[in-house]
């Protein structure tokens with residue numbers, strides 16, 4: 109097996125081979141999802157707990173379906189990130205869950221690095237379902253799977269990621285993974301949403317929507333979360349839509365067969381116009397179904413592999 | 425009782441001499457080349473360095489109020505294990521040291537332990553709320569040596585101005601924790617490459633620099649002495665150089681971690697390296713080293729900030745800022761000597777001579793006849809693993825636990841008494 113780690117915490121530390129192995133396994137699961145009976149007994153008897161310290165119906169549901177299709181017992185645990193206000197520390201929460209003999213934790217948390225922190229304090233396998241601004245590895249995998257299905261390859265493609273790069277764990281995971289696989293990534297967004305030291309991503313940072321979209325094979329539009337970023341980063345959604353939103357017009361600058369993606373849920377009319385989101389170049393729904401396959405692959409690889417206590421994320 | 429320290433390399437701020445130090449009671453009675461003085465106790469220092477006991481202008485001893493992290497006794501034990509014989513605790517205790525009673529309590533407790541002297545730094549404003557001045561006159565009389573709302577920067581320039589003016593009237597000074605909180609925002613590490621990589625929110629260097637600029641100008645306005653604490657950025661140092669070149673009464677300090685570690689330590693989300701100001705980039709560390717080399721930085725302090733294990737063992741965003749450091753200041757500073765950045769007299773200037781001058785304690789900071797016998801016998805070549813057994817603080821929030829350090833105090837002498845001996849295994 110090409111993946112020997114205990115956990116799946118992020119794309120940053122994975123090798124090209126490990127990422128490809130995850131993608132290839134996910135590809136196999138897409139076939140199961142097209143069957144009439146979409147259930148295999150692979151993880152029968154295993155317990156998967158979705159530990160969500162930050163609400164996310166979509167990702168949680170996707171992991172839940174993935175677990176159920178593999179016949180695992182899937183349990184949801186939802187709590188606010190500030191469970192410490194109840195006098196219980198994060199470690200206590202995790203140790204409690206662990207002592208109920210859970211095999212895999214799927215963790216979403218509002219703070220960067222906290223899923224790694226959890227993984228270091230439990231023997232259970234841990235899958236990062238999004239930690240703060242840091243990483244969202246299964247999202248990167250489903251993005252790449254969708255692109256590979258559409259374009260037949262990843263290497264050499266021009267991918268534009270547009271929106272709030274600074275506050276996006278999706279953008280980070282995409283960048284770490286794609287650049288390893290030879291994708292040319294370009295970034296664009298309001299200056300207030302581009303990290304000051306974006307050179308560390310090894311991507312081209314564009315100066316205009318025009319430059320970002322021109323000749324792109326794939327355009328990934330990020331979700332704008334005004335409630336989280338306050339009112340300082342953009343003056344209005346109207347102005348955002350004008351300068352940073354993807355319209356049908358702007359899309360014509362990209363390659364004729366360019367694929368449009370979005371991690372969802374879409375703010376229609378803000379980052380993505382409806383006629384683009386629902387148009388025939390949109391890969392948005394394909395992303396959602398690939399999400400299940402990718403999460404099945406992650407659960408399968410960690411759940412079946414006898415890799416307990418093996419290499420940790422820092423070992424490479 | 426007389427104690428003779430034989431065969432030392434005696435280091436002062438201006439020179440190194442070979443010789444013997446005779447201590448009579450609490451005072452240095454003579455410093456001579458020959459060793460035929462009569463003494464009750466003789467310690468042969470065999471060519472090791474004798475330096476004035478280190479004076480740490482910036483510590484957090486958490487006493488009163490948060491003694492589970494540290495108290496004055498445990499803080500003093502850690503201090504003497506690091507060659508430190510005097511320390512200045514910041515005012516953010518519980519309750520805040522904004523009155524003479526707490527100031528006197530701290531001094532008295534340290535006196536009873538007899539390990540180190542404590543010179544408290546009083547709060548600049550009542551409750552460290554940034555609004556009303558504390559009774560600085562009364563607190564100075566009680567033993568406070570300076571005033572700071574460390575950790576809670578004074579937002580209002582007017583309040584800072586009045587505090588500086590008022591402190592100066594009582595022969596004291598203000599210490600600025602320079603940080604524009606509105607710019608630092610929800611940041612938890614330096615804003616730089618590592619914050620971009622890790623998704624940990626950044627604190628830009630400019631959040632320090634804008635306040636340093638303001639506080640230098642407040643010194644210009646008032647003529648009062650403004651000391652900028654724990655500086656961390658290259659830009660800050662440039663501003664301080666400018667302030668000094670203009671003749672304003674500004675000084676500054678740096679911690680060993682800010683001249684030793686970069687934000688790269690945070691790539692693995694180690695909360696022991698979460699501190700405020702944050703560990704910055706290599707160019708900032710290089711600037712700190714250059715500032716120590718050429719004398720732009722006045723002294724080395726630890727910002728010793730103990731926190732319990734549980735407080736540090738949580739989500740990075742929730743963990744408190746700060747690391748312990750009073751026991752590692754000596755080896756980390758001697759590393760600068762080893763690298764040739766500074767020489768031993770400069771080490772003494774940075775760690776005791778200038779600190780004593782800044783707090784106007786003329787009885788220490790030098791090894792000379794008539795001065796207080798606060799002395800550390802230092803072996804710069806001693807290598808050891810800094811482990812739980814050596815650690816004397818109640819807290820262990822330091823990245824140096826388990827690491828090999830070089831340079832230690834073999835003996836620490838406080839007012840003529842040996843208060844620490846390096847354990848021989």
Ligand SMILES: [Zn+2]
Pocket residue numbers: 574575601653654700701
């Ligand atoms: Zn401070």
